[in-house]
Amino acid sequence: MDKALADFVEMLRYSDVPVSISESVDAAETVRLFGYKDRGLLKTALAQVMAKTIEEQESFERCFDEFFSYQINPDLDPENTQEEDENPETSETAKSLPPPTAANDDEGQSSPASGGGEGGGGFSGEQSQGGATAPLIDLLERNDRTELTMAMTAAANAANLRNIVLMTQRGLYTRRIMEGMGLDQVNREISRRNQEGDAAGADRLSGRTELLFDAVRDMVERQLALTSGGKAKQFRQDILKNVRLSNVEHRDFKYMRLLVQRMAKRLTDMNSRVKKVKNRGHLDIRKTMRRNVAYDGILFETHWKQKHKDRPKVLAVCDVSGSVASVARFLLLFLYSLNEVLPKVRSFAFSGDLGEITAEFDRLGPEEAIPYAIDKYGGRSTDYGRALEDFKDLCLNDIDNRTTVIFLGDGRSNGADPRVDILKEIKLRAKRVIWLNPERKSIWGSGDSEMLRIAPYCTTAQTCNSLNKLELILRDLLKSN
């Protein structure tokens, strides 16, 4: 596989298109078949090989356009440039670049294309040349574009420019690359010339250095544009997964929604599979006969057709009172997503009184449903006792040995009796009772927290203050089916 394609695959992986190894092999084969000439055709073909859902398709198209419009990036493989030299599109792209601003400033800007074309031998040899062996001063004096580009590429590789993620890293990487190329020496040379009175020489050198700086900055920007979109997103998502729910900012809400949705889907996919073949239902004649051929056709080992699908029935209760206000949105979001992916979820919210919000969740989008729940049930002081009484009245009879009851709350009941007797009753009936508390275990029982009284009546009571924790807890529970 050529390097351009490998880079492209990497870019896709960062942009939510998980390209597997076999798919990249297919992609290489496709590129071999189609060549780089007809971009439109190649895009269509590669999309079918690499992007396997509609969302991935969108990402793919964006990446493809971005990637191939940056074709003349010095990082690209010289071998391809040869092939693309015949391509009118590439030369167009090259032309569309900002024209050189001064007579001798094109060190980095336009030379990559030509440098790449000539240097078909690959970069491995050139890397050793970069920076160290040919001093930068000399290169600048000679204004040798090709060599400067090589040195720039080598220094960029050494500085791991590929790993750039954030806008704020631009300066850092530019500096590192320049230093890698020998900026210190140049600076010393400039001040030496100034001291020796060679002002014209110093000016010339510093002017060219400035231009080189520009070129390097451009290269860094290009690389940032190329990979960072996806990388930055992933970086952000990774952080969001681990950050405390109460600290998530409002603008990240939509990312969270996406993450939560994905998580809920994964959990249910894992758990909605056909679990058991039961000994009832229709007799499967074929299978029974087949099994009993060995017994001379006497049917004493039966096979039944009916399969039992193990789909969890979930009742979820969410505290939306003031004490958990900061996390309530996310807990509700999680509830909402569960509601979307599981067929039998009933959702309840409370602070004082408790009410069912399943219908609203079904009807409204999360942007409306969640504020609605907080508006309607939030804001009052928490009373777990009353909430549990309401809960009992509403649906105790619906709880059976296949029901999972999830409570999301901090267990702070403002001194009111938390009515653990009702919880006990629920636990007796339900398959399991899960209590997820955003507070750390060490402060359970402090102040008005009733967690220590509540916990014994739950199958599990856990701290749950980040998405990752939430996922781990639920996965364990669903697994231990």
Next chain:
Amino acid sequence: MTFIDKDPATAIDLIKEGFETAGYICDRHIATSIYLSQKLDKPILVEGPPGVGKTELAKAASEILSAPLIRLQCYEGLDESKALYEWKYGKQLLYTQILKEKLGDLLEDAVGLEQSMEKLHQFGDSFYSEKFLEARPLLQALQSEEKTVLLIDEIDKSDHEFEAYLLEILSDYQISVPEIGTIKAKTKPLVFLTSNNSREMSDALKRRCLHLYIPFPDASLERRIIQTRVPELEENLRNQLVSFVQQLRTQDLKKLPAVSETIDWARTLMLLHADKLDVDLVRNTLNMLLKFEEDIDNMSSEVPKFIAVARKEFR
């Protein structure tokens, strides 16, 4: 069809033409995926809303490749005995009964249990041989001497297990039958899997397939489709009709009208000898396009507006 050795662009144009002669109007995406699947020996997973011609694609492909179509309709509970293969139990039983006496003769001169067993073992496997194997669609496609088009329709309706059975066929074009061994495809079939996305396919399956998404066609493509499928329809009415349907698709509906519904509607209008869209006619035939009472109610009031736009576009 001999497009295989041509260069890609020519081959894809050839495929497109081929489909058009078979009455299936397709765009470059579809032709590309057929070409790729032939070149890379990969199945095609076709997704898209219902009624955009996913199943038709397989039928048309079978026509232009002049390869017989083997179709497997998926549903919940479909298992390997209906999709892959099954033993002919009846025949096996019958044969054991008939051969009972023969066995007695064969074992006559054997001394002791061990020798009899030894002799029996020589015939043992004949009951589980290909003669007793009932080929179901997937196996049929593999056993066929000539090239076939295998259509696995609505794969999203099947169970996870079934998806797993398919993996071996999709990647290696072979089936492992425990009693016999591995059966390899004599000629690799062209495989289409269609899905309405009622559930997400597993990554393993998606990885083995090319992915082709067929969206609702744009106006010009849809006009060409109607032209091919209902050639008797007058041009002006065809244009108005397509414009009307395209407008409907921009609305919030429970079920958007698909191409197949546009075709049905075009046929209806033709039968009614309509020569232009008018409000009453459209309201009376709206049930050809919209399949929910709620949608029909909501759209009834919009009909005059849509017709006005359609007429303005094509007078």
